[in-house]
Amino acid sequence: MAEQDRWHGSPESVAYKPGKGLFFGLIAALAVTISLAGFFFWYVPTIGLRNIHPALPYVLGAIVIAVSGALFFSAAIIINAALKGTVPFYSPSLRWLIMKFYLPVMSVAGAVFKIPKIKTEQAFVAINNEMVRKMGRKFRAEKLLLLMPHCIQFDNCKIKVTRNVKNCAGCGKCEIGELLSLSERYKVGLFISTGGTVARRKVYEERPDAVIAVACERDLASGLQDAYPLPVLAIVNKRPRGYCMETGVAIEEVKQAIIELAGQPQGQ
């Protein structure tokens, strides 16, 4: 790997101290933008569009109609996705719209209508998975990465599986042994992550073509947004003892996700 491609730490891991110049620059840019916008909204009605150019009223009308149409179309798709958990078709721009706008919009709407955040996140995960499936792409198994949270490990296990998952002795007290067998059988990568930053670093270093991630709804929702445009099939973990403590995963779901993304290996 070339030196410039190496991971040199995340922005969260270093103290971030922007200079005063940055703030002054931002405030100045904001002031100029607001002044220009104010001038525009004063100038146009005062002078009149037709006086600037005879075609301008029609151009502005066409722009307003196009933007309104796009807004209504997007809103219809997002409402449909929120209510039914499905999207009518796949397109890269629809995926971008939902990944980048759906969660913030739904979070605001959820706060207004007092919908629990976890419901919004569950819907987001379901819609993301639906879109990844609708992409209809198959990936080489070696280019898939299974990303598991550290809390999946049996609490009293002393083996360091986060450094190397192959250290797992497969004692059966947690699901890491079964995940390791799956990864060996299907020849997909497996990584047990101690947190979101480490998981992002692993994805950055490994550069997989697709990821199967297991975590709680909140971590999945933020991870999916960060990982975009990388296709990620997200699986919500099991929490028999609550969050972050001896969580679990449905192994069959992970296996099905591998088959969906990479297909069934020959001879199996």
Ligand code: SF4
């Ligand atoms: S399955 Fe592996 S990680 Fe889990 S408790 Fe046993 S040895 Fe530890």
